[in-house]
Amino acid sequence: MRQETEEPTVIRPYGDTTGDGMVQVSFTLPMSPGPKAEGAALQLAGRMGLHPSMVVHAKGLGGEDSAYTFFVVYGRVGHLVELDKVLVREREYPLLAAKDANLAIKRTLHRKLVVLGACIGTDAHTVGIDAILNVKGFAGEKGLEYYREMKVSNLGAQVTVPELVSQARKDRADAVLVSQVVTQRDAHLRNTRELAAAFREAMGDNRPLLVVGGPRFDPLMAGELGVDRIFGRGTTPGEVASYLVHALTTIKEPVRVR
Amino acid sequence: MTGLGVRAIPIQRRPIIHLDKRLVRRARSLALLAAAPVISLAKARTTVSVERAVLRLAGLSGADPTTGDGDIPWVNRVVDAVRDQVGLEHGVALPVWHAMRVYGHDSLLDLAEAVTAGTTEFDLPTGAAAVRAHNAATRAAKAGLRQIDRNQATRDRLIRTIGDPPRRPWVYLIVATGDIYEDIPQAQAAARAGADVIAVIRSTGQSLLDFVPEGATRQGYAGTYATQENFRLMRAALDEVSRELGRYVRLTNYASGLCMPEIATLAGLERLDMMLNDSMYGILFRDINPQRTFVDQRFSRMIHARAGIIINTGEDNYLTTADAVDDAHTVTVSQLLNETFAHEAGLEDWQLGLGHAFEINPDLPDSFRLELAHALLARHLFPEAPLKWMPPTKHMTGDIFRGYLLDGFFNLVGALTGQGILLVGMMTEAVVTPFLSDRDLALQNVRYVLDAAGGLTEDFHPPRGGFIENRANQVLAEAVGLLERITADGLLNAIADGTFGITKRPADRGKGLDGVIVKADGYDNPAVTLMESDLGRGGGS
Numbered sequence: 001m002r003q004e005t006e007e008p009t010v011i012r013p014y015g016d017t018t019g020d021g022m023v024q025v026s027f028t029l030p031m032s033p034g035p036k037a038e039g040a041a042l043q044l045a046g047r048m049g050l051h052p053s054m055v056v057h058a059k060g061l062g063g064e065d066s067a068y069t070f071f072v073v074y075g076r077v078g079h080l081v082e083l084d085k086v087l088v089r090e091r092e093y094p095l096l097a098a099k100d101a102n103l104a105i106k107r108t109l110h111r112k113l114v115v116l117g118a119c120i121g122t123d124a125h126t127v128g129i130d131a132i133l134n135v136k137g138f139a140g141e142k143g144l145e146y147y148r149e150m151k152v153s154n155l156g157a158q159v160t161v162p163e164l165v166s167q168a169r170k171d172r173a174d175a176v177l178v179s180q181v182v183t184q185r186d187a188h189l190r191n192t193r194e195l196a197a198a199f200r201e202a203m204g205d206n207r208p209l210l211v212v213g214g215p216r217f218d219p220l221m222a223g224e225l226g227v228d229r230i231f232g233r234g235t236t237p238g239e240v241a242s243y244l245v246h247a248l249t250t251i252k253e254p255v256r257v258r
Numbered sequence: 259m260t261g262l263g264v265r266a267i268p269i270q271r272r273p274i275i276h277l278d279k280r281l282v283r284r285a286r287s288l289a290l291l292a293a294a295p296v297i298s299l300a301k302a303r304t305t306v307s308v309e310r311a312v313l314r315l316a317g318l319s320g321a322d323p324t325t326g327d328g329d330i331p332w333v334n335r336v337v338d339a340v341r342d343q344v345g346l347e348h349g350v351a352l353p354v355w356h357a358m359r360v361y362g363h364d365s366l367l368d369l370a371e372a373v374t375a376g377t378t379e380f381d382l383p384t385g386a387a388a389v390r391a392h393n394a395a396t397r398a399a400k401a402g403l404r405q406i407d408r409n410q411a412t413r414d415r416l417i418r419t420i421g422d423p424p425r426r427p428w429v430y431l432i433v434a435t436g437d438i439y440e441d442i443p444q445a446q447a448a449a450r451a452g453a454d455v456i457a458v459i460r461s462t463g464q465s466l467l468d469f470v471p472e473g474a475t476r477q478g479y480a481g482t483y484a485t486q487e488n489f490r491l492m493r494a495a496l497d498e499v500s501r502e503l504g505r506y507v508r509l510t511n512y513a514s515g516l517c518m519p520e521i522a523t524l525a526g527l528e529r530l531d532m533m534l535n536d537s538m539y540g541i542l543f544r545d546i547n548p549q550r551t552f553v554d555q556r557f558s559r560m561i562h563a564r565a566g567i568i569i570n571t572g573e574d575n576y577l578t579t580a581d582a583v584d585d586a587h588t589v590t591v592s593q594l595l596n597e598t599f600a601h602e603a604g605l606e607d608w609q610l611g612l613g614h615a616f617e618i619n620p621d622l623p624d625s626f627r628l629e630l631a632h633a634l635l636a637r638h639l640f641p642e643a644p645l646k647w648m649p650p651t652k653h654m655t656g657d658i659f660r661g662y663l664l665d666g667f668f669n670l671v672g673a674l675t676g677q678g679i680l681l682v683g684m685m686t687e688a689v690v691t692p693f694l695s696d697r698d699l700a701l702q703n704v705r706y707v708l709d710a711a712g713g714l715t716e717d718f719h720p721p722r723g724g725f726i727e728n729r730a731n732q733v734l735a736e737a738v739g740l741l742e743r744i745t746a747d748g749l750l751n752a753i754a755d756g757t758f759g760i761t762k763r764p765a766d767r768g769k770g771l772d773g774v775i776v777k778a779d780g781y782d783n784p785a786v787t788l789m790e791s792d793l794g795r796g797g798g799s
Contacts, residue, residue: 028693028695061694061698062447062451068695122461122479156545157543185479234655
């Protein structure tokens with residue numbers, strides 16, 4: 001790789017040479033395999049911005065007389081990535097070890113930090129919330145139940161939003177964590193909006209910190225959905241714990257509400 | 259007459275590792291001890307779903323069109339009315355068939371409509387009236403059981419005339435679009451591409467519905483509702499493709515949840531071939547009340563036994579929350595408990611698709627050898643059971659290329675260790691609903707491994723006292739240790755303490771507890787009576 005003297009602001013995909021723009025895509029077209037199908041794949045590749053492109057693999061799914069053909073295509077993509085126009089949410093808080101998180105809670109709250117977790121809507125997949133909350137944790141990090149200064153309850157699957165609101169009130173929860181795996185017909189977005197609205201209505205500015213997570217969420221959508229934070233795929237318990245500590249022990253004014 | 263196709267192919271030849279025989283015996287006797295109090299508890303109780311299943315077996319189907327969205331099944335209406343008016347302690351059979359005679363209803367549907375309108379009311383009959391009601395209920399239940407028996411005979415005949423898959427493991431593939439009419443062509447395509455078993459995953463909310471939806475359904479969340487009509491449509495479609503392919507393609511659905519007894523009954527009535535039915539899954543992963551689960555499970559498994567259905571248990575799920583190495587023995591313990599509960603309900607070994615999974619962190623040194631050891635342990639502990647081997651999910655990261663390799667290794671363990679049922683792993687696991695091409699690639703992976711290495715079982719003999727054999731015995735010893743703690747503590751307490759899969763589930767918490775009823779003296783359930791007496795004769799069916 002060539003040594004750059006300054007950070008480039010415009011880049012292209014890297015195949016085996018800087019700036020070659022080479023990418024690989026695969027897709028299926030609803031037509032039988034053959035020269036016409038390969039032509040169709042090349043046309044699609046062209047319209048995706050690949051010039052030139054080549055079909056390196058074409059196969060009828062389930063046989064030669066299949067009505068579907070699967071392609072692997074390599075090509076040079078003409079588009080540029082303009083780094084100064086890339087917007088991401090960067091982590092604005094430090095990652096804390098469990099003992100430092102405990103210490104911070106003890107020092108600033110002088111009591112345990114109360115966390116309530118649940119899966120809402122029809123979603124019965126507790127794997128996400130369990131990975132964050134269970135002692136066992138995820139990716140080698142222990143879950144929030146392991147944090148001495150946190151009081152964690154996991155309400156499990158298919159908790160209704162009203163149930164969650166009333167439990168949060170009862171427990172005086174500092175933070176409510178909700179995980180959403182099912183995304184069919186955007187159920188995760190709908191449920192999250194419902195969650196935010198219900199807490200806003202019931203508790204106004206005194207509502208707990210609302211944190212939502214799931215593999216198909218866009219972390220940039222927190223504001224739009226009315227919650228404080230969204231965690232995406234691969235989030236570890238340590239990141240969530242660090243965020244909670246950051247948000248609840250450093251912001252002194254009431255949690256902002258949109 | 260049961261399970262002709264299954265028994266025609268021996269699953270395991272000579273043992274290739276040696277398990278400590280003392281440990282094996284100890285494990286089984288501890289499992290019996292642990293299960294005994296729970297079985298007594300289950301025998302002393304009934305549930306709303308068990309009672310609804312009796313009515314379904316007797317032929318009551320459909321939903322009340324006059325209330326709500328028209329989706330409350332008649333069986334729910336009738337059972338709720340019996341409960342309100344005379345209680346369920348004696349079962350629904352006596353009050354329902356008594357009312358049939360007293361009010362002159364010519365069908366259960368007629369009765370259900372009258373009950374809903376308030377013109378028929380329930381009474382608990384005594385004396386001669388009770389005998390008459392009991393006899394009528396028994397005739398009705400017998401008709402349902404005969405339908406289940408006929409289906410089993412039909413399955414055996416189809417397997418005989420069409421043929422069974424030529425090799426093991428059976429290739430098990432999932433379809434789930436939410437729309438039964440979309441599922442059907444996908445299932446047929448999957449069968450043509452090599453699937454021996456089609457599983458239609460249920461809509462994710464269904465396990466916690468306290469009723470079974472009705473009719474052909476076209477909208478579900480991450481799956482398709484299990485309904486009697488959906489079962490019928492899919493089985494008919496698979497019969498068609500079975501004839502075309504010259505091998506009987508089996509159909510799987512999911513019994514677990516609040517309606518286990520009813521869904522099991524519908525599966526028997528519509529000739530499903532396999533059902534997911536785990537003794538503890540609902541408790542641990544769906545927060546269903548433990549008592550409700552064990553009562554429902556017992557009835558549903560009796561029906562499965564009668565129907566010649568192979569159950570699939572859910573041990574793979576433990577490893578999604580617990581560590582696949584540290585907690586490998588919890589899988590073994592669960593398998594032993596599932597086996598014990600299954601035998602008690604009348605299921606035979608060939609019907610036990612005990613689950614286990616390839617979920618060890620691939621970054622761990624020797625992870626593949628550990629997987630082999632665990633798979634061989636299950637294979638040798640349950641030599642006659644068609645074990646269900648489940649693909650990696652926890653360590654599928656979205657790197658589909660690495661995932662494809664992991665699935666290949668998973669397939670290799672399946673081939674090397676003589677698994678009965680192999681659930682095809684998708685490289686897009688946890689990323690998207692599998693694309694058509696994902697499924698095709700996954701099946702290519704399976705075919706390649708089975709063709710290239712299926713014969714290796716002949717050559718593969720881990721040495722005595724080597725890593726694999728030692729590890730298998732170590733896990734077995736840990737399982738015995740855990741079973742000792744469970745029997746000392748009581749299984750319900752162990753579940754309450756979070757012994758399995760970390761989640762804590764007390765016996766007086768969880769969903770569906772209000773649907774559990776302690777039986778009174780004189781409780782009458784003609785379906786259970788018939789099934790138990792037929793089992794007692796040793797016929798199976």
